[in-house]
Amino acid sequence: MRVSFAGYMIALIGVALVALVTHMALAHLGLASAALLFLLPVLAASVRFGTGPALVAAASGALAFNFLLLPPRFTFRIDGFDHVVSVAVFLAVALVTSRLAAELRAREAEANARAAANAEQAEFAALLSGDTPDVLTRALAWITARYGAARLIDRDAMPSEDPALSSLDLSAAGWALQGAEAAGHGSDTMPASDWSFLPFAPGHPGGSGMLAVARPMSGTTRRPEEMTQLQALARLIGQARDRLALADERQSRERLEDRDALRRTLLAAMAHDFRTPLTVLTGEVAALDGDLAAKDCALAQVHRLSAMMDDLVGAARIEGGALDPQIEAVDLVDCIDAACARLASALAAHQVERALPADLPLVAADPVLLTHILVNLIGNAARHARTRIAISATTDKGRISLHIDDDGPGIADDLHQRIFDRFARGAGSDRDGGTGLGLAIVKGFADAMALGVAAHRAPEGGARFTLFLPERQVVTA
Template identity: 50%
Template structure:
């Protein structure tokens, strides 16, 4: 009310001031100059208050100009058309100025509103970026709630009416703003806004309560709150990423401890196993039972070596030393390191003219032992090694005549601790073939599996000649 009264009072005071000045200075300035001064309060009134104050200032100015400055003085008689034109001009100035001022104020208010919205979104972004994700999201939620009323982003359904729950389900399913102030279920007490862009699938919602005064939120505010919801959704994403990061760190730490434990255990077992193996080798010359124990000790020693090798692969500390090797010598060395169970045969058909290959002798020895030991554990009667030269590469394979590996299980046969249920690879630790792949890749080789002409599985190692 005070602002309205001021918008009319100020231009009227301006008219009074101009009237006093022109009455005093009329002899020096002349009638034309005096008439122009009456435009000033008209412009002031129209610019500040709009059309109403401008017209009042125009009529008041015209009356004062006629009453105080035109003869006969102190009367409202109009002596000529030029005096009527002056009144019309003042009215037109008031009208045009008020329209321009109104448009300018509307643009200013629109710009201020956009600036306020941008500042609000920037403040929410700053709150979400500071500190721990959970606390940051709560600070941002409290900030929004302080402006727009109660806000919930926890996704809980308690406290909602059946209509609100239906609106929440609709918003979640369709990815649109639903509930109070929207075109869908507008009778709901809460407005539900997805926290993720439409098309990505809504996984959580922001719930905004109806204003305390009972008014309906305008659609422009709902659209703004959709932007706010997307920002809060980024805060939720940050929480999810932080939880995922912690889970990865926990898993990596557990994996590191596991590797350390396995490597330490393997090292601790190695020394007593060496002593036991040495004693059993001496006893095996006189006792068949000692020979069986010796084979078991050697198998346990190879398992310990496998554990150490697995730890070296995972730590990235494996550094192969490539040299030229004869595959026939490598196969004979591997044959001497494994025990062939009774009823099985082990042999090779490696061509004598096969070129030497580039490989690490120790790693290749481990690879062949693991492949042969794996084949012996599943063969029905025999295990064979073969090799051939193709396209500048040497392919070395180990095959058996067992049941083989099902096609749908071959992709994971080289994974650590893989156990093929229902097949002939269900026994063992599942570590040997993972080490085969790790050692082969460390030497730049490729290892694969396919069916064998013998009926079982064929493991193929491809290497550079």
């Protein structure tokens, strides 16, 4: 502890003053009171200046008391046992008092230091309380101004190329991260490093990073209290980073959800806006008088337009991730029946054979998407079949295969793989009335429900499309 020269001087002056007063007033005071008065400078010195000046005050007080007041006066001789006891007791009281007072002083200093550290942490925490990443930059500037050049090191981005960090610094940093405790300058681990490394989450190995603070410019060694304080600040930075990461994650999730919602709304609006004019067209064309063949032709084109619109909306739903399949128990009979009913006019010219076993299990699928798939597959068969379309199903160990066969020209071998791509078409088939999207939608919807779909050559020539569906185990009641 540094004690100023002035402290000793003031202690001696105090003792001299007391000596003067007691010397002149001894007749009125008496020896005992005079001895007590010599304790005053001891107390004052110990409280104000610490142990050293207090001891000096005690020793010089004892000497002055002996020399000036104790008979025989003006000698250092002590006559009589009672006077020896007086001096001894005075010395003992002075020593104990100064010791107690010094301890009190040390405690007060400690409390002051702790209060200052806490105030600093509070100020730092306030600085970090924001939801924007620039709080970290501001916090770093704050530490740099008080403790020396500071930077944040991320677990996933160790600054191995940074010229400011030597290989010793880097291994200290690695140690701080692995051991989850302070390393480098000012710590017990690799103190020769030029930086102090303080993990964000001490005691938790695998933390997200650390605070690095350069050795003090003065060249002195960083004191343990300062290391403790820096560790507390690093912990605060770690908490702020975690909070920022969480806020960031929430924000990006909200943005994604907003975008999905917007996409769905747009698709619904688009479908609605297309359907209104199509409805009017369909109705007005149907109500036209005159050339029957021309009217049928116009009506067929309007139907084709509306099929294209359905396919476009379907493709947009697949692209936009706006499919949300509701998987339930589905009777294939229901979906095939509904698909055939919807295609009634397209199927009128064909012979449609439905051969489904009576004990066909229920399947797990979204009934609306599955019906859409079947409308596209059966509609495709109707465009290519000469006379006959056959719908059949087989079961094999919980897997149901639904086949849709036609007796048309079949699919060229090189097209089997590509046929589910968008706008893939068989040679010379651009007048078949399809949109080039129908089978891509089949694949997209099937993927969304985790169903398989394949194209082959039918057993009797023509094309065969097969849909693979999982059996739905049902509980009955």
